[in-house]
Amino acid sequence: xxxxxxxxxxxxxxxxxxxxxxxxxxxxxxxxxxxxxxxxxxxxxxxxxxxxxxxxxxxxxxxxxxxxxxxxxxxxxxxxxxxxxxxxxxxxxxxxxxxxxxxxxxxxxxxxxx
Amino acid sequence: xxxxxxxxxxxxxxxxxxxxxxxxxxxxxxxxxxxxxxxxxxxxxxxxxxxxxxxxxxxxxxxxxxxxxxxxxxxxxxxxxxxxxxxxxxxxxxxxxxxxxxxxxxxxxxxxxxx
Numbered sequence: 001x002x003x004x005x006x007x008x009x010x011x012x013x014x015x016x017x018x019x020x021x022x023x024x025x026x027x028x029x030x031x032x033x034x035x036x037x038x039x040x041x042x043x044x045x046x047x048x049x050x051x052x053x054x055x056x057x058x059x060x061x062x063x064x065x066x067x068x069x070x071x072x073x074x075x076x077x078x079x080x081x082x083x084x085x086x087x088x089x090x091x092x093x094x095x096x097x098x099x100x101x102x103x104x105x106x107x108x109x110x111x112x113x114x
Numbered sequence: 115x116x117x118x119x120x121x122x123x124x125x126x127x128x129x130x131x132x133x134x135x136x137x138x139x140x141x142x143x144x145x146x147x148x149x150x151x152x153x154x155x156x157x158x159x160x161x162x163x164x165x166x167x168x169x170x171x172x173x174x175x176x177x178x179x180x181x182x183x184x185x186x187x188x189x190x191x192x193x194x195x196x197x198x199x200x201x202x203x204x205x206x207x208x209x210x211x212x213x214x215x216x217x218x219x220x221x222x223x224x225x226x227x228x229x
Contacts, residue, residue, distance in 0.1 A: 036220075041222070042222055042223075043118070043205055043207075043219075043220030043221050043222050043223055044205070044207075044218075044220040045220070046217045046218070049217070090157065101147065101159050101162055101170065102159070102218065103159070104156060104157040105156070106156045107156060107157075
């Protein structure tokens with residue numbers, strides 16, 4: 001079965017500082033990996049996804065993520081955060097062999113200090 | 115397109131009552147997913163449909179929960195009878211293909227409180 005772990009429940013970062021959110025997955029084959037963001041009171045919005053090819057993927061809002069097979073990781077990064085980046089971030093894994101559905105991690109809540 | 119539309123946005127009900135949550139997916143999307151979000155368990159997939167047919171309902175917690183998709187533009191999630199532990203935010207999402215092939219678009223959710 002596929003699973004996702006996000007080790008950090010909360011992260012506080014200063015505006016303008018860099019941000020890195022950790023994600024580790026468990027799946028026997030090559031997974032499909034996603035990062036979604038949830039703003040307060042809203043649904044989830046896709047930031048970026050990795051299916052194959054270049055292991056560094058670019059997403060919306062200046063985010064990027066790097067797939068590292070050897071570490072079973074798919075960490076999300078942003079060089080300089082803005083106050084509007086305060087939200088909850090979810091890593092997800094999917095696989096066609098596991099049905100066309102996503103398994104989400106527990107989420108990381110990001111707080112941005114002025 | 116207006117996106118995935120869920121109603122109501124908030125629902126407060128008494129234990130034992132029937133609750134029906136509604137979802138209108140994005141037109142042209144073949145897949146529809148129902149998720150539940152709680153502090154304790156995070157985001158859980160309850161059930162998903164492909165072309166109005168339920169494909170995987172292994173996440174439905176128990177027989178009190180049921181979901182239907184009578185046509186391509188409407189789905190319901192029903193809880194009967196409701197219990198306080200059902201309090202959560204319920205999300206509906208839709209995608210053009212399976213969620214692993216393309217982006218899943220989420221509604222704003224229904225916050226259910228059972229007292």
